[in-house]
Amino acid sequence: MKVIDKIHRAEEERRPYWSFEYFPPKTTAGVQNLFERMERMYNLGPEFVDITWNAGGTSSDLTTELVATAQSVYGLETCMHLTCTNMPKEKIDAALKAAKACGNQNILALRGDPPRGQEQWVSCDNGFAYASDLVAYIRQQYGDYFSIGVAGYPEGHLDSTDLEEDFKWLKYKVDQGADFIVTQLFYDTGLFLDWVKKCRTRGITVPIVPGIMPIQSFGGFNRMTSLCKTFVPDRIKNALEPIKEDDQAVKDFGVRLAVEMCKEIQAGGISGFHFYTLNLEKSTRLILEGLGFVAPREKARPLPWNPSLSKKREKENVRPIFWKNRIQSYVSRTEAWDEFPNGRWGDSRSPAFGELDGYGTSLKVAPKEALELWGHPSSPRDVASLFAKYCHGEIRSIPWSDESSLYPETEAIRGQLARLNERGYLTINSQPAVNGVRSDDKVHGWGPKNGYVYQKAYLEFFVSPENLNELVSRIEEEPQITYYAVNKRGDLRTNSQNDGPNAVTWGVFVGKEIVQPTVVEVVSFVAWKDEAFELWSEWSKIYEPSSASARVIDSIRDEWYLINIVHNDFQDQDGLFRVLDSAKTVDSIPVTEAQDDNLIVTPTTTTQSTLNTTFNLPRFSSLSDGYARIHSEDDLDELYPNDNFILGPIATPSSTSTTRQQPAQQDTQIAIAPSAEPSSSTAAAGARRMIQQTMDGVFSNLSAKPRVEQPAVEELPPPYKAAALDQSPAYYETTVVSPFYSEDKVLVDGLPVGGFVGFVWNMMISTSFQFMGFFLTYLLHTSHATKNGSKMGLGITFVTMGTQTMAGKSDGQETNADSDTGYMGNTGDGVDATREFMSMSYLMIILGFAIILHASFEFIKAKRTEMVINATSSSHATEAETDASVV
Incomplete structure (x- = not known):
């Protein structure tokens, strides 16, 4: 402006x-x-x-x-x-x-x-x-x-x-x-x-x-x-x-x-x-x-975060909450985007988040000043004490915050945050629950006048594996809480049944649709975790590599988890802290060597007997039993450009049983993998689920009402026919089962497949009436069978015409006779004409056979697709009946 x-x-x-x-x-x-x-x-x-x-x-x-x-x-x-x-x-x-x-x-x-x-x-x-x-x-x-x-x-x-x-x-x-x-x-x-x-x-x-x-x-x-x-x-x-x-x-x-x-x-x-x-x-x-x-409040805070004035971001009004304290890093990593979320959060893999740059992973203080601020921690408890001091205002910054002080809204939960840090939950991001506060409120307000704003309680922190297990066991008793936890290696744990965006901040304003400016979303969280863990490395660099401080920081980076928790009942102001305070904590924290910082991709082309998929791409490191290790989100897009992702076990299996079965009392430890078909049932443990980047309505992610826990059903390995879908033809991506016919019909690329009778009938008409017959039958075709029958007839027409032309020219060849010698010889013009006719004949025959082969192949391919889909639908129906009887 x-x-x-x-x-x-x-x-x-x-x-x-x-x-x-x-x-x-x-x-x-x-x-x-x-x-x-x-x-x-x-x-x-x-x-x-x-x-x-x-x-x-x-x-x-x-x-x-x-x-x-x-x-x-x-x-x-x-x-x-x-x-x-x-x-x-x-x-x-x-x-x-x-x-x-x-x-x-x-x-x-x-x-x-x-x-x-x-x-x-x-x-x-x-x-x-x-x-x-x-x-x-x-x-x-x-x-x-x-x-x-x-x-x-x-x-x-x-x-x-x-x-x-x-x-x-x-x-x-x-x-x-x-x-x-x-x-x-x-x-x-x-x-x-x-x-x-x-x-x-x-x-x-x-x-x-x-x-x-x-x-x-x-x-x-x-x-x-x-x-x-x-x-x-x-x-x-x-x-x-x-x-x-x-x-x-x-x-x-x-x-x-x-x-x-x-x-x-x-x-x-x-x-x-x-x-x-x-x-x-x-x-x-x-x-x-x-x-x-x-x-004026409506001028100073049109959204909970400062809107960018960049021209291409002028309509942006939705962001993941994870970069709340590192705004410049978020803007830098999304600078290459051509479009920005407006009204709802779309697929954050397209375009992918940019690579980490120097700003994104650098400390905001000089090494000398950092040593004065944070001293020389020699144990996880020393580190926890530093985080608690930041919450109390005794030190002005930590590596994960661009702010030199806490947000005003955090004042209401400052004491609770400090207490959590003292117990070993190293908090880096939070927001309190807010239920219908006026939009002009000096602390929580944002947006136009005469509106109301809402927030779900949100907390993000680092936690040791031992304390994570204790915390998860407590969270399992609370249907209102959803969480994602990930470590440096990319091992993801979650209890969320819906991996679409979850709005954690929204506002209701006069004459406007619901505004949802802040979301929690799994793919963005995985992108954020690289930056969050890299800041531990930057902190470690200010110490000697062999020092106790460097070792303890490196051990936290390599072994601990980053977890975000949302309490979806925004009317329960203290619900999240009540759960965290009641969870047990373990003080002993082992220090181990750093491990590789890569994501694991699990192929879904899995049969009941073995995992045998290999990845024939030089950029991807190959692991045993059908696993591949990738190094960036761009690798995911290159390996599976058209796929959503499903979640699958990360431990390298020696057999299918070790892949699928996990203790029921534990949550899923997963990595990102491409999906072919979601399974028919969802298990409470060891589940494979599709990450669907959808947001059907304004309130689709505002989980105000308590969730109803679904009964746990142990998931069985997929049958062979379901796994065979990975080998389905290219038509599969545009194939649906249509219920609008007298019986279910398989539509491939928008057309029914049709039968052999229609194929032969159109072929005969196209052949009998030649080009006119082809044009009429092709324009009026109603299935793959009739369309390819028309093309088959056209091919036969070309072959017939080429053969007849060749035969006719051979029988009626013009000649000149020398009356004196009786020598019969072709004229020069006759030789050239014969060659032209013969070339044309061969060309028509070759073109005809090419059309015949193409039509046959297309019809067979469509029929195979129909057979696979019908077989799979029948198999799934049988499995659903079996599952229902088991339940």
Whole structure:
């Protein structure tokens, strides 16, 4: 959205508005700190932020990166500075193209300062000499796409000695296409208000936004005012003199002064303020609090997470909950997507989540700072203590959170989270249950006014295998709870009977359909687990490889599980913690060596006797007994491009019995495998289930009512006929059993198969009436039999015509006789004609036989498909009757 439109809307609503300015830091750590600060300051509700452009464009790449991140990741409307200093048109064009590509529609056009080391400003070759030229060029190239701001100087430009000349140039910049003005810093509000009045009398009518720079330190204040030649009233100098050695006192005075200035400016009729933050947060926040400015809730939180302002993400309103604390990583890993979920979550394998990049798996603190934060844990209990301290607010971060503090909604469960961590459940993500809270609630609210929001209790944490077993045994007693647990190797355990998306946050608003912005979904969880476990590796790297700290962290990474739990009864506020608190915990945690970090694919072409499928792809490591090890989600898509996935046992079997049978009291330990046909029954343990990426209705995943446990039925190995479906013809993918006939008919590719009589009948008509018969029977065919019978007749017609042509030409060959010698010889023309006729005859015969073979093959293939489907349907019906009798 354009800045000028936001300003006009605020003025129409007669409310104050504000914006923040940041500059590109010089270090990588500084950039990361700025990202975190920008995300926090988003909650202060700025209309926009702007990013500076250093003299000569030396920070140009970083400026565009900051703009893109602010827009795409944090949902901040951004205005990019663009200067003329050492910027030829080619660089200007590249910068504008990059700004547009990331969805930015706002430019602050400046001439810029002289490059470092130069006292005078000089335009570069093929560049612009004035900001007005840059404004005109942007308008010429992009029309009305960009909202363009320019600088105003209440105390006059540094290079000007005539204030009246300044007004003329400012008016010229506006006439060239500038939409709004942001002023240079000042500390004399009377002088500023007088300057605004003079602008208005000279025909400058665009919005003027005063630039406010809070005093952060005495030395910095003196340097900045000297550089900009800013007038400082004596009262400010006198107030600073006695406290100039006390940094905190100077900051406090700076906040009070800025609040006083803003109130005077507001009384003068201007309600917009642009804060030069110097990349600092506290003073700006205190000033806004002192002014009593509060961002409207529906503006600050349209969704529970900050919506991206990237053009291709503008309709995105659904995300998995797993990246709640690592938003930038999620945006990075989905950057290649062409479409984003809107209204419902689709198949997250297409397109797949991107590979982990440097940002996604890096710690957000430097190694030295990390050692100071987390010390040297030497046991799992030490690690658990660190997690508990984070919940108590005693340390500011852990590797799994981009936030330096807990979310406000987490305050309600802070004590419960700390208690769980002390017991060995290492929590990294959570949300409390919410039942019909108003959408304007300061903690839980989001979305338009006069709505209601709901949440299911959700918790995600690392847990040892021993404690997982104890926890699962307790969860089995609670039908309202669903969970997914996965370790580094990809072994997945779950009790969920529906692997489609489960909405854990939703809202009900006036005149709108139900909004479900946050979901739990298994394929996304498997993608997230790689990142979650890799952060243990990053943490381990700050220690010596042989140290006790590295060993304990590596053992947790290699052996523990990451589990997410949803309590589906959102009316039971404490239900999830009640279950967790009652579960037993085991304190002894073995330390073992790391194992391979790959997923296992189990083929479903399994007969009763053996697993004998092999994978003939060089990229996939081959394992015994029909297993294949894969290394990424892309491998899954390449190996099974058209398949959904089913869940199957992961332990390498020595026989079918060890594959299928598991103790009934344990849940399923599974890996991802392609599906051919879901089995007819679902077992409570050792089950194979299809992961169906469907979401049929708005409420399909809002499990408000208790689930009814289904009786456990032991699953038997599939019969041979069911397993044989994996060998079914290509028609199988488009084959259905239609109930709309007098008896069930198999439709292959939308047509009934038909019988042999129809095949022969159409063949005879097509042959008897030749081409006319073929066209009529082919156009009017109603089954595979009649269609291929028509083609068979066409083939016979071609063979017959070719044979007759060949025979006729041989019998009626024209000759010339020499009356004197009696020599009979062909004329030259006769030889050529004979060759042409013979070639044509052979061609028709070959074409005819090709059509005959093709028609026969297609008809036989369709009939085989019909036989397989009928046999399978009969087999399944028999098995269903058997299962019913057993139950």
